[in-house]
Amino acid sequence: MNSWANIRTIMKRELAGYFTSPIAYVFLVIFLLLTGFFTFTIGNFFERGEASLVSFFTWHPWLYLFLVPAAGMRLWSEERRLGTMELLLTMPVTNWQAIVGKFLASWLFLALALALTFPVAITVNYFGDPDNGVIFAGYVGSLMLAGSYLAVSCMTSAMTRNQVISFILSVMICLFLILAGYTPVTDLLSRFASPVVVDIVAAFSVMTHFEGFQRGVLDTRDVAFFASVIGFMLFVTGVIIRNQRAG
Amino acid sequence: MINVEHLVKAFGPKLAVNDVSFSVERGEVLGFLGPNGAGKSTTMRMITGYYPPTSGRITVGGHDMVENPIAAKRLIGYLPENAPGYADMTVHGFLNFCAELRGLQGDARKRAVHRAVELCFLENVLYQSIDTLSKGYKHRTCLAQSLIHDPDVLILDEPTDGLDPNQKHEVRGLIKRLGESKVVIFSTHILEEVEAACSRVIIIDRGRIVASGTPAELKARSPEGKLDEVFRAITLPDTVKHDVHHEVHA
Numbered sequence: 001m002n003s004w005a006n007i008r009t010i011m012k013r014e015l016a017g018y019f020t021s022p023i024a025y026v027f028l029v030i031f032l033l034l035t036g037f038f039t040f041t042i043g044n045f046f047e048r049g050e051a052s053l054v055s056f057f058t059w060h061p062w063l064y065l066f067l068v069p070a071a072g073m074r075l076w077s078e079e080r081r082l083g084t085m086e087l088l089l090t091m092p093v094t095n096w097q098a099i100v101g102k103f104l105a106s107w108l109f110l111a112l113a114l115a116l117t118f119p120v121a122i123t124v125n126y127f128g129d130p131d132n133g134v135i136f137a138g139y140v141g142s143l144m145l146a147g148s149y150l151a152v153s154c155m156t157s158a159m160t161r162n163q164v165i166s167f168i169l170s171v172m173i174c175l176f177l178i179l180a181g182y183t184p185v186t187d188l189l190s191r192f193a194s195p196v197v198v199d200i201v202a203a204f205s206v207m208t209h210f211e212g213f214q215r216g217v218l219d220t221r222d223v224a225f226f227a228s229v230i231g232f233m234l235f236v237t238g239v240i241i242r243n244q245r246a247g
Numbered sequence: 248m249i250n251v252e253h254l255v256k257a258f259g260p261k262l263a264v265n266d267v268s269f270s271v272e273r274g275e276v277l278g279f280l281g282p283n284g285a286g287k288s289t290t291m292r293m294i295t296g297y298y299p300p301t302s303g304r305i306t307v308g309g310h311d312m313v314e315n316p317i318a319a320k321r322l323i324g325y326l327p328e329n330a331p332g333y334a335d336m337t338v339h340g341f342l343n344f345c346a347e348l349r350g351l352q353g354d355a356r357k358r359a360v361h362r363a364v365e366l367c368f369l370e371n372v373l374y375q376s377i378d379t380l381s382k383g384y385k386h387r388t389c390l391a392q393s394l395i396h397d398p399d400v401l402i403l404d405e406p407t408d409g410l411d412p413n414q415k416h417e418v419r420g421l422i423k424r425l426g427e428s429k430v431v432i433f434s435t436h437i438l439e440e441v442e443a444a445c446s447r448v449i450i451i452d453r454g455r456i457v458a459s460g461t462p463a464e465l466k467a468r469s470p471e472g473k474l475d476e477v478f479r480a481i482t483l484p485d486t487v488k489h490d491v492h493h494e495v496h497a
Contacts, residue, residue, distance in 0.1 A: 021335050082333065082334060087332075091345070092317045
Protein backbone atom coordinates (compact mmCIF):
# COMPACT_ATOMS: atom_id res chain seq x y z
CA MET A 1 0.00 0.00 0.00
CA ASN A 2 2.91 2.27 0.75
CA SER A 3 4.11 2.24 -2.84
CA TRP A 4 0.61 3.03 -4.08
CA ALA A 5 0.47 6.01 -1.69
CA ASN A 6 3.73 7.31 -3.19
CA ILE A 7 2.50 6.79 -6.74
CA ARG A 8 -0.73 8.62 -5.90
CA THR A 9 1.10 11.55 -4.32
CA ILE A 10 3.38 11.95 -7.34
CA MET A 11 0.44 11.53 -9.69
CA LYS A 12 -1.61 14.18 -7.90
CA ARG A 13 1.21 16.70 -8.07
CA GLU A 14 1.87 16.06 -11.73
CA LEU A 15 -1.78 16.32 -12.67
CA ALA A 16 -2.16 19.55 -10.68
CA GLY A 17 0.92 20.80 -12.54
CA TYR A 18 -1.00 20.65 -15.82
CA PHE A 19 -3.81 22.79 -14.47
CA THR A 20 -1.77 25.40 -12.61
CA SER A 21 -0.09 26.33 -15.88
CA PRO A 22 -1.86 27.20 -19.14
CA ILE A 23 -0.70 23.89 -20.68
CA ALA A 24 -3.87 22.01 -19.76
CA TYR A 25 -6.26 24.58 -21.16
CA VAL A 26 -4.32 25.21 -24.37
CA PHE A 27 -4.00 21.49 -24.90
CA LEU A 28 -7.67 20.70 -24.28
CA VAL A 29 -8.94 23.49 -26.54
CA ILE A 30 -6.60 22.58 -29.38
CA PHE A 31 -7.30 18.88 -29.02
CA LEU A 32 -11.07 19.42 -29.17
CA LEU A 33 -10.86 21.88 -32.06
CA LEU A 34 -8.68 19.52 -34.08
CA THR A 35 -10.77 16.41 -33.41
CA GLY A 36 -13.84 18.38 -34.45
CA PHE A 37 -12.18 19.68 -37.57
CA PHE A 38 -10.88 16.28 -38.67
CA THR A 39 -14.12 14.45 -37.89
CA PHE A 40 -16.59 16.83 -39.46
CA THR A 41 -14.69 18.67 -42.19
CA ILE A 42 -11.98 16.33 -43.41
CA GLY A 43 -13.66 13.10 -42.32
CA ASN A 44 -17.03 14.10 -43.87
CA PHE A 45 -18.95 12.89 -40.84
CA PHE A 46 -22.34 13.97 -42.14
CA GLU A 47 -21.82 13.21 -45.84
CA ARG A 48 -20.93 9.61 -45.02
CA GLY A 49 -24.46 9.03 -43.79
CA GLU A 50 -23.21 6.34 -41.42
CA ALA A 51 -24.13 5.97 -37.78
CA SER A 52 -20.55 5.34 -36.71
CA LEU A 53 -17.52 7.20 -35.38
CA VAL A 54 -15.09 5.88 -37.99
CA SER A 55 -14.39 9.38 -39.26
CA PHE A 56 -13.62 10.37 -35.66
CA PHE A 57 -11.25 7.58 -34.67
CA THR A 58 -9.39 7.26 -38.01
CA TRP A 59 -7.54 10.49 -37.33
CA HIS A 60 -6.44 9.73 -33.82
CA PRO A 61 -3.06 8.12 -34.65
CA TRP A 62 -2.13 11.26 -36.61
CA LEU A 63 -3.56 13.74 -34.17
CA TYR A 64 -1.85 12.09 -31.23
CA LEU A 65 1.41 12.06 -33.15
CA PHE A 66 1.88 15.74 -32.29
CA LEU A 67 -0.38 16.28 -29.32
CA VAL A 68 0.70 13.43 -27.07
CA PRO A 69 4.44 14.24 -27.26
CA ALA A 70 3.46 17.86 -26.50
CA ALA A 71 1.74 16.70 -23.33
CA GLY A 72 4.49 14.30 -22.34
CA MET A 73 7.69 16.13 -23.29
CA ARG A 74 8.00 17.91 -19.97
CA LEU A 75 7.56 14.87 -17.73
CA TRP A 76 11.23 14.27 -16.95
CA SER A 77 13.05 17.00 -18.85
CA GLU A 78 11.39 19.68 -16.73
CA GLU A 79 12.35 17.75 -13.62
CA ARG A 80 15.96 17.68 -14.77
CA ARG A 81 16.01 21.33 -15.80
CA LEU A 82 14.67 22.52 -12.45
CA GLY A 83 16.89 20.13 -10.51
CA THR A 84 13.85 18.74 -8.72
CA MET A 85 14.75 15.28 -9.98
CA GLU A 86 17.47 15.24 -7.33
CA LEU A 87 14.89 16.16 -4.72
CA LEU A 88 12.36 13.60 -5.90
CA LEU A 89 14.78 10.69 -6.15
CA THR A 90 16.35 11.31 -2.73
CA MET A 91 12.90 11.02 -1.17
CA PRO A 92 11.98 7.56 0.12
CA VAL A 93 10.44 6.60 -3.22
CA THR A 94 11.70 4.13 -5.80
CA ASN A 95 12.43 5.08 -9.40
CA TRP A 96 9.56 3.04 -10.72
CA GLN A 97 7.07 4.65 -8.32
CA ALA A 98 8.10 8.05 -9.68
CA ILE A 99 7.95 6.86 -13.31
CA VAL A 100 4.56 5.18 -12.95
CA GLY A 101 3.13 8.10 -10.98
CA LYS A 102 4.15 10.62 -13.60
CA PHE A 103 3.02 8.44 -16.47
CA LEU A 104 -0.40 7.78 -14.93
CA ALA A 105 -0.94 11.48 -14.29
CA SER A 106 -0.36 12.33 -17.94
CA TRP A 107 -2.41 9.40 -19.12
CA LEU A 108 -5.28 10.49 -16.91
CA PHE A 109 -4.99 13.95 -18.40
CA LEU A 110 -5.17 12.53 -21.93
CA ALA A 111 -8.14 10.40 -20.84
CA LEU A 112 -9.85 13.58 -19.70
CA ALA A 113 -9.19 15.21 -23.08
CA LEU A 114 -10.62 12.14 -24.79
CA ALA A 115 -13.64 12.05 -22.48
CA LEU A 116 -14.42 15.65 -23.41
CA THR A 117 -15.10 14.50 -26.98
CA PHE A 118 -18.35 12.94 -25.70
CA PRO A 119 -20.47 15.32 -27.84
CA VAL A 120 -19.55 13.35 -30.98
CA ALA A 121 -20.87 10.18 -29.37
CA ILE A 122 -24.05 12.02 -28.41
CA THR A 123 -24.37 13.51 -31.90
CA VAL A 124 -24.11 10.17 -33.62
CA ASN A 125 -26.66 8.69 -31.22
CA TYR A 126 -29.01 11.63 -31.82
CA PHE A 127 -28.95 11.32 -35.60
CA GLY A 128 -28.78 7.58 -35.96
CA ASP A 129 -28.65 4.27 -34.23
CA PRO A 130 -24.95 3.36 -33.93
CA ASP A 131 -23.48 0.29 -32.29
CA ASN A 132 -22.36 1.77 -28.99
CA GLY A 133 -20.24 -1.29 -28.30
CA VAL A 134 -18.10 -0.40 -31.31
CA ILE A 135 -17.85 3.20 -30.11
CA PHE A 136 -16.77 2.01 -26.68
CA ALA A 137 -14.13 -0.26 -28.18
CA GLY A 138 -12.96 2.70 -30.28
CA TYR A 139 -12.51 4.80 -27.16
CA VAL A 140 -10.61 2.02 -25.39
CA GLY A 141 -8.33 1.63 -28.40
CA SER A 142 -7.77 5.37 -28.62
CA LEU A 143 -6.82 5.51 -24.95
CA MET A 144 -4.39 2.61 -25.34
CA LEU A 145 -2.88 4.33 -28.39
CA ALA A 146 -2.46 7.58 -26.45
CA GLY A 147 -0.84 5.62 -23.60
CA SER A 148 1.67 4.05 -25.97
CA TYR A 149 2.69 7.38 -27.47
CA LEU A 150 2.87 8.84 -24.00
CA ALA A 151 5.19 6.10 -22.80
CA VAL A 152 7.46 6.90 -25.77
CA SER A 153 7.41 10.60 -24.79
CA CYS A 154 8.14 9.66 -21.22
CA MET A 155 11.26 7.84 -22.39
CA THR A 156 12.48 10.62 -24.68
CA SER A 157 11.91 13.23 -21.98
CA ALA A 158 14.11 11.23 -19.62
CA MET A 159 16.93 11.44 -22.16
CA THR A 160 17.32 15.20 -22.24
CA ARG A 161 16.68 18.33 -20.25
CA ASN A 162 15.65 20.06 -23.46
CA GLN A 163 11.92 19.77 -24.10
CA VAL A 164 12.22 20.55 -27.82
CA ILE A 165 14.60 17.64 -28.37
CA SER A 166 12.35 15.44 -26.29
CA PHE A 167 9.37 16.43 -28.45
CA ILE A 168 11.08 15.84 -31.79
CA LEU A 169 12.52 12.46 -30.79
CA SER A 170 9.18 11.36 -29.51
CA VAL A 171 7.37 12.41 -32.72
CA MET A 172 9.93 10.51 -34.79
CA ILE A 173 9.53 7.29 -32.82
CA CYS A 174 5.74 7.55 -32.86
CA LEU A 175 5.84 8.23 -36.59
CA PHE A 176 7.78 5.01 -37.04
CA LEU A 177 5.16 3.18 -34.98
CA ILE A 178 2.49 4.50 -37.36
CA LEU A 179 4.30 4.08 -40.66
CA ALA A 180 5.41 0.50 -40.06
CA GLY A 181 1.84 -0.58 -40.67
CA TYR A 182 0.52 2.27 -42.84
CA THR A 183 -0.89 0.79 -46.05
CA PRO A 184 1.18 2.89 -48.53
CA VAL A 185 4.33 1.89 -46.67
CA THR A 186 3.50 -1.81 -46.41
CA ASP A 187 2.60 -1.82 -50.13
CA LEU A 188 5.95 -0.28 -50.95
CA LEU A 189 7.74 -2.73 -48.68
CA SER A 190 5.98 -5.75 -50.15
CA ARG A 191 7.47 -4.94 -53.58
CA PHE A 192 10.95 -5.96 -52.47
CA ALA A 193 10.48 -7.89 -49.24
CA SER A 194 8.87 -11.22 -48.58
CA PRO A 195 5.37 -11.19 -47.07
CA VAL A 196 6.75 -12.56 -43.80
CA VAL A 197 9.06 -9.57 -43.39
CA VAL A 198 6.23 -7.18 -44.22
CA ASP A 199 4.05 -8.86 -41.62
CA ILE A 200 6.76 -8.68 -38.98
CA VAL A 201 7.35 -4.99 -39.60
CA ALA A 202 3.62 -4.30 -39.66
CA ALA A 203 3.20 -6.14 -36.36
CA PHE A 204 5.21 -3.38 -34.71
CA SER A 205 2.80 -0.77 -35.91
CA VAL A 206 0.12 0.80 -33.79
CA MET A 207 -2.06 1.04 -36.91
CA THR A 208 -2.45 -2.72 -37.29
CA HIS A 209 -3.53 -3.02 -33.68
CA PHE A 210 -5.64 0.12 -33.59
CA GLU A 211 -7.81 -1.02 -36.52
CA GLY A 212 -9.22 -3.92 -34.54
CA PHE A 213 -10.59 -1.58 -31.89
CA GLN A 214 -12.21 0.59 -34.57
CA ARG A 215 -14.13 -2.41 -35.86
CA GLY A 216 -15.35 -2.99 -32.32
CA VAL A 217 -13.12 -5.97 -31.62
CA LEU A 218 -11.44 -6.00 -28.21
CA ASP A 219 -8.76 -8.54 -29.09
CA THR A 220 -6.52 -9.48 -26.17
CA ARG A 221 -3.55 -9.56 -28.58
CA ASP A 222 -4.09 -5.92 -29.47
CA VAL A 223 -4.50 -4.95 -25.83
CA ALA A 224 -1.36 -6.94 -25.01
CA PHE A 225 0.50 -5.13 -27.79
CA PHE A 226 -0.27 -1.68 -26.42
CA ALA A 227 0.33 -2.80 -22.84
CA SER A 228 3.72 -4.18 -23.77
CA VAL A 229 4.71 -1.01 -25.66
CA ILE A 230 3.84 0.98 -22.52
CA GLY A 231 5.61 -1.49 -20.25
CA PHE A 232 8.72 -1.61 -22.40
CA MET A 233 9.01 2.16 -22.83
CA LEU A 234 8.59 2.78 -19.10
CA PHE A 235 11.19 0.11 -18.39
CA VAL A 236 13.63 1.87 -20.73
CA THR A 237 12.80 5.15 -18.98
CA GLY A 238 13.87 3.52 -15.73
CA VAL A 239 17.12 2.29 -17.25
CA ILE A 240 17.89 5.77 -18.63
CA ILE A 241 17.19 7.47 -15.31
CA ARG A 242 19.37 5.00 -13.44
CA ASN A 243 22.24 5.16 -15.92
CA GLN A 244 22.37 8.94 -15.98
CA ARG A 245 23.38 8.91 -12.35
CA ALA A 246 25.72 5.95 -12.55
CA GLY A 247 28.31 8.07 -14.43
CA MET B 248 25.12 7.34 12.46
CA ILE B 249 26.68 7.93 9.05
CA ASN B 250 29.49 5.73 7.92
CA VAL B 251 31.33 6.32 4.69
CA GLU B 252 34.02 3.86 3.67
CA HIS B 253 36.40 4.23 0.73
CA LEU B 254 33.91 6.10 -1.37
CA VAL B 255 34.82 6.51 -5.05
CA LYS B 256 32.82 8.16 -7.81
CA ALA B 257 34.05 8.14 -11.39
CA PHE B 258 32.44 9.96 -14.29
CA GLY B 259 34.08 8.29 -17.25
CA PRO B 260 37.83 8.62 -16.69
CA LYS B 261 37.39 11.44 -14.17
CA LEU B 262 37.50 10.65 -10.49
CA ALA B 263 35.19 13.17 -8.83
CA VAL B 264 35.53 11.53 -5.44
CA ASN B 265 38.55 9.43 -4.68
CA ASP B 266 38.65 7.17 -1.63
CA VAL B 267 36.78 9.25 0.92
CA SER B 268 36.11 7.74 4.35
CA PHE B 269 34.66 9.30 7.48
CA SER B 270 31.96 8.77 10.04
CA VAL B 271 29.70 11.18 11.88
CA GLU B 272 27.76 10.63 15.06
CA ARG B 273 24.66 12.24 16.52
CA GLY B 274 25.32 15.68 18.01
CA GLU B 275 27.98 16.55 15.47
CA VAL B 276 27.94 19.25 12.85
CA LEU B 277 30.36 18.31 10.12
CA GLY B 278 31.49 21.00 7.72
CA PHE B 279 32.62 20.08 4.24
CA LEU B 280 35.09 22.61 3.07
CA GLY B 281 36.81 22.77 -0.26
CA PRO B 282 37.33 24.77 -3.42
CA ASN B 283 34.72 24.63 -6.18
CA GLY B 284 34.70 21.29 -7.93
CA ALA B 285 36.45 19.51 -5.08
CA GLY B 286 33.80 16.78 -4.89
CA LYS B 287 31.67 18.12 -2.04
CA SER B 288 28.37 17.94 -3.91
CA THR B 289 29.19 14.60 -5.49
CA THR B 290 29.93 13.13 -2.05
CA MET B 291 26.67 14.48 -0.69
CA ARG B 292 24.74 13.16 -3.66
CA MET B 293 26.11 9.71 -2.92
CA ILE B 294 25.29 9.90 0.78
CA THR B 295 21.71 10.92 -0.03
CA GLY B 296 21.36 8.09 -2.54
CA TYR B 297 21.09 10.22 -5.68
CA TYR B 298 24.32 8.96 -7.24
CA PRO B 299 25.23 5.33 -6.82
CA PRO B 300 28.90 5.14 -5.76
CA THR B 301 31.37 3.60 -8.20
CA SER B 302 32.81 1.75 -5.23
CA GLY B 303 32.79 2.01 -1.46
CA ARG B 304 30.08 1.76 1.11
CA ILE B 305 27.65 4.17 2.77
CA THR B 306 25.49 3.34 5.76
CA VAL B 307 23.00 5.72 7.32
CA GLY B 308 21.62 4.69 10.70
CA GLY B 309 22.85 1.16 10.00
CA HIS B 310 21.05 0.94 6.62
CA ASP B 311 23.21 0.42 3.56
CA MET B 312 22.38 3.10 1.00
CA VAL B 313 22.82 0.79 -1.98
CA GLU B 314 21.11 -2.30 -0.58
CA ASN B 315 18.36 -0.68 1.44
CA PRO B 316 17.93 2.82 0.02
CA ILE B 317 14.36 3.47 1.14
CA ALA B 318 15.09 2.85 4.84
CA ALA B 319 18.25 4.95 4.62
CA LYS B 320 16.56 7.80 2.74
CA ARG B 321 13.80 8.00 5.35
CA LEU B 322 16.34 9.16 7.93
CA ILE B 323 17.75 11.92 5.76
CA GLY B 324 16.64 15.45 5.07
CA TYR B 325 18.44 16.90 2.05
CA LEU B 326 18.91 20.38 0.70
CA PRO B 327 20.42 20.00 -2.79
CA GLU B 328 22.70 22.62 -4.27
CA ASN B 329 20.78 25.59 -5.75
CA ALA B 330 17.68 24.68 -3.72
CA PRO B 331 15.43 23.29 -6.46
CA GLY B 332 11.64 23.46 -6.23
CA TYR B 333 8.67 22.92 -8.53
CA ALA B 334 8.24 26.33 -10.13
CA ASP B 335 4.48 26.14 -10.58
CA MET B 336 3.64 25.06 -7.03
CA THR B 337 2.92 27.29 -4.06
CA VAL B 338 5.19 27.01 -1.02
CA HIS B 339 2.31 25.44 0.87
CA GLY B 340 1.56 22.93 -1.89
CA PHE B 341 5.21 22.03 -2.25
CA LEU B 342 5.73 21.41 1.46
CA ASN B 343 2.58 19.31 1.62
CA PHE B 344 3.77 17.26 -1.34
CA CYS B 345 7.13 16.61 0.32
CA ALA B 346 5.45 15.78 3.64
CA GLU B 347 3.21 13.27 1.88
CA LEU B 348 6.17 11.59 0.21
CA ARG B 349 7.70 11.36 3.67
CA GLY B 350 4.67 9.35 4.71
CA LEU B 351 3.01 12.08 6.80
CA GLN B 352 -0.79 12.11 6.69
CA GLY B 353 -3.65 14.18 8.05
CA ASP B 354 -2.96 16.09 11.26
CA ALA B 355 0.63 14.93 11.48
CA ARG B 356 1.22 16.44 8.05
CA LYS B 357 -0.41 19.74 8.97
CA ARG B 358 1.70 19.98 12.11
CA ALA B 359 4.88 19.11 10.22
CA VAL B 360 4.24 21.74 7.55
CA HIS B 361 3.39 24.33 10.19
CA ARG B 362 6.57 23.59 12.14
CA ALA B 363 8.80 23.75 9.05
CA VAL B 364 7.16 27.02 7.97
CA GLU B 365 7.86 28.53 11.39
CA LEU B 366 11.44 27.29 11.54
CA CYS B 367 12.24 28.84 8.16
CA PHE B 368 10.09 31.99 8.45
CA LEU B 369 7.93 31.31 5.41
CA GLU B 370 4.56 32.64 6.68
CA ASN B 371 4.62 35.63 4.34
CA VAL B 372 5.00 33.64 1.14
CA LEU B 373 2.99 30.54 1.99
CA TYR B 374 0.57 30.85 -0.94
CA GLN B 375 2.99 32.34 -3.43
CA SER B 376 4.22 30.17 -6.28
CA ILE B 377 7.86 29.14 -6.04
CA ASP B 378 9.00 30.80 -9.28
CA THR B 379 7.94 34.21 -7.93
CA LEU B 380 10.05 33.90 -4.77
CA SER B 381 13.27 35.78 -4.14
CA LYS B 382 16.39 33.67 -3.91
CA GLY B 383 16.44 33.80 -0.13
CA TYR B 384 12.86 32.60 0.19
CA LYS B 385 13.36 29.93 -2.43
CA HIS B 386 16.35 28.66 -0.51
CA ARG B 387 14.45 28.62 2.75
CA THR B 388 11.52 26.79 1.14
CA CYS B 389 13.85 24.01 0.10
CA LEU B 390 15.45 24.04 3.53
CA ALA B 391 11.97 23.72 5.08
CA GLN B 392 11.39 20.69 2.86
CA SER B 393 14.51 19.03 4.27
CA LEU B 394 13.30 19.58 7.85
CA ILE B 395 9.70 18.58 7.33
CA HIS B 396 9.90 15.06 8.74
CA ASP B 397 12.23 16.06 11.59
CA PRO B 398 14.99 13.81 10.24
CA ASP B 399 17.87 12.39 12.26
CA VAL B 400 20.31 13.29 9.51
CA LEU B 401 20.50 16.60 7.70
CA ILE B 402 22.57 17.01 4.59
CA LEU B 403 22.77 20.57 3.36
CA ASP B 404 24.64 21.51 0.22
CA GLU B 405 25.66 25.15 0.54
CA PRO B 406 22.77 26.10 2.82
CA THR B 407 23.71 29.78 3.03
CA ASP B 408 24.42 30.32 -0.65
CA GLY B 409 22.59 33.38 -1.98
CA LEU B 410 21.28 34.52 1.38
CA ASP B 411 21.75 38.03 2.74
CA PRO B 412 23.91 38.50 5.87
CA ASN B 413 20.91 38.39 8.24
CA GLN B 414 19.57 35.24 6.69
CA LYS B 415 23.03 33.68 6.75
CA HIS B 416 23.25 34.38 10.44
CA GLU B 417 19.83 32.82 11.06
CA VAL B 418 20.60 29.69 9.06
CA ARG B 419 23.92 29.21 10.86
CA GLY B 420 22.10 29.51 14.17
CA LEU B 421 19.54 26.97 12.98
CA ILE B 422 22.25 24.53 11.89
CA LYS B 423 23.95 24.83 15.25
CA ARG B 424 20.70 24.27 17.15
CA LEU B 425 19.71 21.29 15.02
CA GLY B 426 23.19 19.85 15.35
CA GLU B 427 22.71 19.37 19.08
CA SER B 428 20.28 16.50 18.56
CA LYS B 429 20.96 15.40 14.98
CA VAL B 430 23.72 14.68 12.55
CA VAL B 431 24.32 17.63 10.27
CA ILE B 432 26.65 17.61 7.28
CA PHE B 433 26.88 20.83 5.35
CA SER B 434 29.14 22.09 2.65
CA THR B 435 30.39 25.59 2.17
CA HIS B 436 33.29 27.55 0.86
CA ILE B 437 32.84 30.31 3.39
CA LEU B 438 35.43 29.90 6.10
CA GLU B 439 33.76 31.95 8.85
CA GLU B 440 30.77 29.69 8.52
CA VAL B 441 32.82 26.72 9.51
CA GLU B 442 34.09 28.44 12.63
CA ALA B 443 30.59 29.62 13.51
CA ALA B 444 28.69 26.38 13.15
CA CYS B 445 30.87 23.25 12.92
CA SER B 446 32.11 20.89 15.55
CA ARG B 447 34.30 19.17 12.98
CA VAL B 448 35.68 20.05 9.57
CA ILE B 449 36.75 17.97 6.60
CA ILE B 450 38.63 19.73 3.85
CA ILE B 451 38.26 18.09 0.46
CA ASP B 452 40.37 18.89 -2.54
CA ARG B 453 40.26 17.18 -5.91
CA GLY B 454 38.18 14.34 -4.60
CA ARG B 455 40.34 13.52 -1.58
CA ILE B 456 40.20 14.40 2.10
CA VAL B 457 43.26 16.58 2.71
CA ALA B 458 42.59 17.57 6.29
CA SER B 459 40.14 16.93 9.08
CA GLY B 460 39.71 17.99 12.69
CA THR B 461 37.96 20.55 14.85
CA PRO B 462 38.12 24.15 13.62
CA ALA B 463 40.54 24.92 16.48
CA GLU B 464 42.87 22.06 15.53
CA LEU B 465 42.99 23.18 11.94
CA LYS B 466 43.66 26.76 12.90
CA ALA B 467 46.57 25.65 15.05
CA ARG B 468 48.30 24.45 11.90
CA SER B 469 48.92 27.98 10.74
CA PRO B 470 51.42 30.20 12.52
CA GLU B 471 48.91 33.09 12.69
CA GLY B 472 46.02 30.85 13.66
CA LYS B 473 43.94 31.69 10.61
CA LEU B 474 41.73 29.16 8.87
CA ASP B 475 42.02 30.70 5.44
CA GLU B 476 45.79 30.33 5.49
CA VAL B 477 45.45 26.66 6.30
CA PHE B 478 42.90 26.33 3.54
CA ARG B 479 45.15 28.00 0.98
CA ALA B 480 48.16 26.01 2.05
CA ILE B 481 46.54 22.61 1.57
CA THR B 482 44.23 23.10 -1.40
CA LEU B 483 45.18 24.01 -4.92
CA PRO B 484 43.52 26.97 -6.59
CA ASP B 485 41.48 25.77 -9.57
CA THR B 486 43.51 27.96 -11.91
CA VAL B 487 46.37 25.50 -11.46
CA LYS B 488 46.29 22.91 -14.20
CA HIS B 489 45.72 19.38 -13.13
CA ASP B 490 44.90 16.52 -15.39
CA VAL B 491 41.92 14.62 -14.12
CA HIS B 492 39.86 16.77 -11.78
CA HIS B 493 37.29 19.19 -13.02
CA GLU B 494 33.93 20.25 -11.76
CA VAL B 495 31.59 17.49 -12.78
CA HIS B 496 28.01 18.38 -13.53
CA ALA B 497 25.69 15.60 -14.51
